[in-house]
Amino acid sequence: MSRPGRDDSPDRLYTLTGGRSRSGSDAFDLVTLVVTESDPVPGMQSEHVAILRMCRFPTAVVEIAAELGLPVTVVRILLTDLHDTGRVSARHPRSAHRLPDPDILEQVLVGLRNL
Amino acid sequence: MTASPSLTRPSALALLITAVVTGAFCTVSVVAATPGTRAVVGWSLGAAAALLSAGAYAVTHSVLRNRVLRSRLAALNGQISAQEANAARRSADAVRLDAAQAAERKALIAAHTAELRRAESARAAALAATANAAGRMQALATGMLADLRDMEHRHADEEVLGDLLHLDHRTAQAGRLADSIAVLTGARSGRRWARPIVMESILRGAMGRIGGYQRVRLHSTSDAAVAGHAAEGVMHALAELLDNAANFSPPTAEVHVYVEEVPAGVIITVEDSGLVMSEVQLRRAEQAVSGRSLDLAGLSGTRLGLAVVGRLARKHGLTVSFRPSARGGTGALMLLPHELITHVTPAAPTTGVPQEPKAREAKAQKAQEAREADVEPEATHEPAAEPATGTGATTAAAGDISAETSGEFPQFGESGLPRRKRGRALAAAHPEGPDAPAAPSRASTAASDAAARFSSFRQAVRANSPTPEGNTE
Numbered sequence: 001m002s003r004p005g006r007d008d009s010p011d012r013l014y015t016l017t018g019g020r021s022r023s024g025s026d027a028f029d030l031v032t033l034v035v036t037e038s039d040p041v042p043g044m045q046s047e048h049v050a051i052l053r054m055c056r057f058p059t060a061v062v063e064i065a066a067e068l069g070l071p072v073t074v075v076r077i078l079l080t081d082l083h084d085t086g087r088v089s090a091r092h093p094r095s096a097h098r099l100p101d102p103d104i105l106e107q108v109l110v111g112l113r114n115l
Numbered sequence: 116m117t118a119s120p121s122l123t124r125p126s127a128l129a130l131l132i133t134a135v136v137t138g139a140f141c142t143v144s145v146v147a148a149t150p151g152t153r154a155v156v157g158w159s160l161g162a163a164a165a166l167l168s169a170g171a172y173a174v175t176h177s178v179l180r181n182r183v184l185r186s187r188l189a190a191l192n193g194q195i196s197a198q199e200a201n202a203a204r205r206s207a208d209a210v211r212l213d214a215a216q217a218a219e220r221k222a223l224i225a226a227h228t229a230e231l232r233r234a235e236s237a238r239a240a241a242l243a244a245t246a247n248a249a250g251r252m253q254a255l256a257t258g259m260l261a262d263l264r265d266m267e268h269r270h271a272d273e274e275v276l277g278d279l280l281h282l283d284h285r286t287a288q289a290g291r292l293a294d295s296i297a298v299l300t301g302a303r304s305g306r307r308w309a310r311p312i313v314m315e316s317i318l319r320g321a322m323g324r325i326g327g328y329q330r331v332r333l334h335s336t337s338d339a340a341v342a343g344h345a346a347e348g349v350m351h352a353l354a355e356l357l358d359n360a361a362n363f364s365p366p367t368a369e370v371h372v373y374v375e376e377v378p379a380g381v382i383i384t385v386e387d388s389g390l391v392m393s394e395v396q397l398r399r400a401e402q403a404v405s406g407r408s409l410d411l412a413g414l415s416g417t418r419l420g421l422a423v424v425g426r427l428a429r430k431h432g433l434t435v436s437f438r439p440s441a442r443g444g445t446g447a448l449m450l451l452p453h454e455l456i457t458h459v460t461p462a463a464p465t466t467g468v469p470q471e472p473k474a475r476e477a478k479a480q481k482a483q484e485a486r487e488a489d490v491e492p493e494a495t496h497e498p499a500a501e502p503a504t505g506t507g508a509t510t511a512a513a514g515d516i517s518a519e520t521s522g523e524f525p526q527f528g529e530s531g532l533p534r535r536k537r538g539r540a541l542a543a544a545h546p547e548g549p550d551a552p553a554a555p556s557r558a559s560t561a562a563s564d565a566a567a568r569f570s571s572f573r574q575a576v577r578a579n580s581p582t583p584e585g586n587t588e
Contacts, residue, residue: 010312010320010350012260012287013267014280019329021277042336046315071268073276 013074016047021073023080030072033058033091034079047078048087055088122179129175130168137164246302249293256290257306284323291324294351295423306347311340311457314374314381321353327361327370335374338459339381345431345455352427352435355420356385356447364389364444371442380453387444397437397445404428404435431455 014021028034035058040049051064065075082088141160148156263283270276297303312320314337322331341349360370364387373384392400403421405428428435432452440446 010316012323014284015319015323021280022273072271
């Protein structure tokens with residue numbers, strides 16, 4: 001940090017998580033895709049709001065951590081809170097070789113456009 | 116005239132002698148007189164004898180009295196002269212004494228003045244030394260908090276992170292104590308924030324500095340922000356009020372914080388369900404936080420809080436008052452004047468996290484709006500959002516992220532297909548995968564950057580969480 005204490009945020013990480021340092025759940029690993037299930041409501045923690053806004057489209061945990069500028073462990077705690085209240089859901093990525101061939105997808109796209 | 120016995124007795128004696136002598140003479144004369152004249156002679160001699168006796172008595176008495184009076188006069192004269200001498204001596208004494216007293220008084224005043232001056236300079240020196248030491252402690256605490264934050268970002272292990280968070284909390288409390296001493300000794304406040312701090316961060320920043328922060332419940336929907344120059348003071352004052360509330364309520368009771376916007380500014384209410392303060396205590400507390408007296412004499416080592424709040428209130432124009440709380444304890448109200456309040460624009464909601472995500476989120480929102488309007492957004496929002504990004508070392512990386520992600524948004528509008536939208540992280544991790552071509556080629560440098568960052572994350576957690584891409588490698 002170039003100028004300590006000047007540009008960082010006054011929030012300490014333990015106030016974000018209420019003092020917890022472990023999520024107590026392994027629903028989220030680094031590449032779990034997170035999807036928002038409900039809109040943010042007033043009075044929510046700003047990080048939760050940010051996650052819910054960010055995850056309208058599936059987003060990986062590690063990406064969320066990078067966007068929020070928070071350690072992954074802290075993000076996993078926040079995500080577990082949201083997951084426990086049903087506001088987000090977790091999708092584990094399928095491995096790449098089982099995805100449909102991009103050529104087929106492209107043909108489908110062309111076909112749809114031709115309709 | 117009262118005749119003393121000493122006067123009466125010689126007078127009576129003279130009367131007696133005269134009476135006897137004249138009586139004898141009369142008797143002789145009467146006997147010697149002719150029988151014809153005997154009666155006349157007898158009466159006249161008798162009368163003469165009585166008169167003589169009375170005269171003798173009067174003369175004797177007055178002579179004696181004269182003598183007595185004269186002696187008394189002499190005695191009185193002697194007394195008077197003695198007293199005069201005495202008085203003269205006394206006045207001389209008094210003059211001498213006065214001079215001595217004046218000299219003594221002067222010496223005493225001089226001694227007191229010197230003593231006072233010495234005490235004053237000792238006080239000033241002690242105060243300056245304390246302020247200096249407090250400032251250094253503040254700097255140490257601030258540096259340590261920054262170091263801890265760095266470490267918290269570096270270590271993904273939950274055990275290590277837990278310990279770091281614990282240390283972080285301790286250091287924050289130590290920093291608050293140093294801040295308190297600095298405030299009381301009139302030193303500069305510890306930190307200055309370069310930008311307005313949103314209410315949520317103010318509340319959490321205050322809450323993080325007290326021991327029982329886990330009992331604090333925040334209820335705030337306010338989007339107000341506190342001006343940077345006052346943010347530290349407001350946080351500190353609020354932390355002291357929270358600490359009071361937490362300390363004077365049962366160890367399991369919650370402390371509730373409410374934020375309310377009023378025409379005069381913003382009111383932050385701290386309510387506990389602890390002890391109810393009596394009228395006298397409420398008055399004393401209000402006196403302490405009024406900031407009217409800057410005297411350090413009433414301080415005790417364990418109760419610095421309210422005096423600190425008073426100083427800060429005076430400095431930043433805060434108004435603090437106390438009232439019984441509906442929760443059964445005491446409620447402390449802090450009014451932040453509207454000069455200290457700014458409102459962040461809804462287009463760029465300021466969150467508690469550092470600047471980059473905010474800028475990015477703003478871009479994301481604008482991009483979405485732009486997508487709906489079918490307008491290319493970059494040209495319009497890029498210059499506006501750029502200055503909002505942080506000035507730290509991460510700016511360049513953040514710029515990459517936001518440029519890349521915002522660059523990806525319009526693609527959704529065109530195709531509508533890829534629900535997998537930003538598989539950016541995955542694409543970076545699997546450049547050989549089928550997603551790789553989807554990543555735009557103009558962002559290739561950013562993608563490699565992201566890949567490097569992602570691989571370091573992967574390195575960090577691979578030990579305790581086996582990940583899918585770990586299997587593929």
